[in-house]
Structure formats: C-alpha cells, structure tokens
Amino acid sequence: MNKSEQKAAVVLLSGGLDSATVLAMATNQGFHCHALSVNYGQRHRSELIAAENVAKSQSAALKTIDLDLRTFGGSALTDDIDVPEEEGEGIPVTYVPARNTIMLSLALAWAEVLGANDIFIGVNAVDYSGYPDCRPEFIDAYEEMANLATKAGVVGNRLAIHTPLIDLTKAEIIQEGTVLGVDYSMTVSCYQADEAGRACGVCDSCRIRAAGFESAGLEDPTRYKSA
C-alpha cells in the first residue's frame, strides 16, 4: 500500500524500548507513522539520539520539539535530585510531573494539523513503576477529553489514543518487538545513560529492562557502561 493511501498516526517516540516497539506495532497495523520526540531537558539525552536511530531504522519521519520541563523542576529526571538505585514506596522521584499529559497534548496538536485520528503511546500498566499517568483510567479520560478539545470532536471523527503495551509484561513487549524486527540495541532505557547511550545497569529502568530480556529468554543487547 502506498503511504499516501494509509491512515496517518502520530507515535510518541522516546528512544526507549517500549516506544520503539509501539512504532513497529503501529506500522504493522498499517498506519503511516509520524514519530514525535520531545526534548524536555531529560538527563538522558542519548534517548533523543536513540529516537532518531529507531525512527530511521523503521522508515518513520521524526519531529523533535523542544520543551524544557526543567522550568518547573520536581523530578530526578529533570532536576537536581539523585536517581535512586532501589525501588521505594509510592510515586518514584523519577516521575516527571504531568509528562504523559504534556506529551499526549503535543501529539494531539500534531495529529490535528495532519488530520490524523490516531495517537500511539507506549504506556504500560504492568511495569508502570507507580506513575499515575500510566494507568488505563488516565488514558480513557485523556481520550474523552481529546475528543472534546479538537476539531475531530466537532466534525464527528473519533480520535483514539492507542496503548498497545498497556497490558503486556516487559518480556511480552520484547518478544512482540523481536518478531516485528525491532533492533533493541538502538534503544536506551537507562535513566542515567552516558552520551554514547550506555546504561548504568542499576536504576529502576535498567533492572526492569534486564529482567524483561531474561524472562523473555532473549539475549539482552543493552550496552552497559562497565561492560
């Protein structure tokens, strides 16, 4: 099918394992994917380079928008708070206030300009680490709001927020992506990766990722700092 005949979708792409898988799933479902990456001042800037590589390898156009969330602070990912090496109780300090709400709103703006009715985001309720904006009830409420916020709702189209990973374990995500040909060596999950995209191996995100590959019975292509 020609790209111009395909339905357009906006896919939020962080350069991490999850969103790389989502992009492959959306493409596999027949969407012409427009990948959106947000440079929000995250410590792990190597994610943005990873996003470029992932988009290129999956033949998706990528747009990166700058939005410096360090303006507000309040997270270990954007502020001067240490990234913890052990999981604590409640909402972790790596939570970025309203991040998914903001990301989806940017995707919504682009979708509206493109005339796209489909937005994909790699949120996951299984390994969600206690982030409130990764829960299914949040996504449902967002979709409801989005349909009232935009022209889509006015002209009678229905805008959909797709979360194909929401009920998958990390192992299932990795297995699915591997089938679709995702090259996970390109992706960066670590909260404190170095400029070359090499992972620390000790943060929450690293430990969840490593456990996922192990549980999936697949070789972990992650490049570690100490390796």
Add this chain to the structure above:
Amino acid sequence: MNKSEQKAAVVLLSGGLDSATVLAMATNQGFHCHALSVNYGQRHRSELIAAENVAKSQSAALKTIDLDLRTFGGSALTDDIDVPEEEGEGIPVTYVPARNTIMLSLALAWAEVLGANDIFIGVNAVDYSGYPDCRPEFIDAYEEMANLATKAGVVGNRLAIHTPLIDLTKAEIIQEGTVLGVDYSMTVSCYQADEAGRACGVCDSCRIRAAGFESAGLEDPTRYKSA
C-alpha cells in the same frame, strides 16, 4: 493574610484582556497566584510583554516557558496563513490546534510541582469564536483527566480547573475587571499587534474587544496602530 498562608494557584496569563481579569479574580479570591505564560511562537509577541506588565502590576510571579508550536503549524497565529478581517463559518483559522489542552497541561505540571490544586484559565463560552477547546464540556473533561494524571488524584486531593469567565460576556468581563482595578491599557488582544502592542482594530479579536468596551459603557484604553 501572609502569602505563605494562602493557597497557591497557577493562572494562565496571555497578556490579553481575559487572562488579566482572571488573574485579578483569582487574587481577589485569596489565592497566591503563580502566573504562567507560554511563548508558543505567536505572531503577536507583544502579548508576552503585556503579560509581564500585567503580572508585575498585580504583584504576581510570572514564569514564561518556550514551546514553539510553529513546529506543527496549522494556524494563522503560528503559521503563514493570513489573519482574516471578517468572521467566517465554523472553526476560524486563528484557532491553534490543541492550544488550551497544551497550556493546561503545562499549568498542571507546574501546579503539581508547587503542590497547588487550583488552575485558572480565561476561556469563555460566550465569545468563544468557535474554538472547540473553549467549551465547558471540554473543561469538565480536562479536570476529570487531570485528577487521574497526577499525584493529586493518587493522594486524594481534588484538582480544580477554574474558568471564572466562562459564562460572562466581554462587557461583563471588562466591568468585573474594572472593579478589581485591572489596567486594560496594558493588555493586548489583537491577533496582529505591532511590537509596541498597538492593535489593528480590524481582526476578530479587536472587534470583539471594542464592542465589549462599548457595551460595558466604559472608555476603551486600547492603543491602535492608526491612532
């Protein structure tokens, strides 16, 4: 009352007539106001200067965040589309895709960092010019979503989106603001104001503003380019 004893609120401030009035109303309701202005690449940059002057005159702290919505285009306010001089049918070309959704999401992030449960926005359903994201049903859905998106919802606080102008006519807004001492000569409503903040007098926004002052029976302090 000492500012530290007051409840904090985030107030979206554009530098226009409406949001200047909202800031005065929120302050009058006893909130310690944190004003948020978004530099989204609008043509009328004099709005940002107006926002600074309005915040200063009302003794509110102001934070300005850069988010270049020209990345997406699709509006006469951010793209190469002419601002019309006559009202058309349906959603006008001055509509910025998902603008209020994005603005509220940024306010939500800041509110969460501040521990504030109150956000004020100057949307108006009477003179809303056909923008889908100025409707009460949009605001209700946004508030619902916001309570699921953030820590507030998790710890049992209730986050409120305040829209004190939603049912007021432009004349009523101006009358209310005048009682509260808002200096409207500082505000810029025009879609194509010049660097000095002088208005064109012919765009939708100028015509609605001028009619508002006339209907309120108050002198219009707007500075026009040709005056």
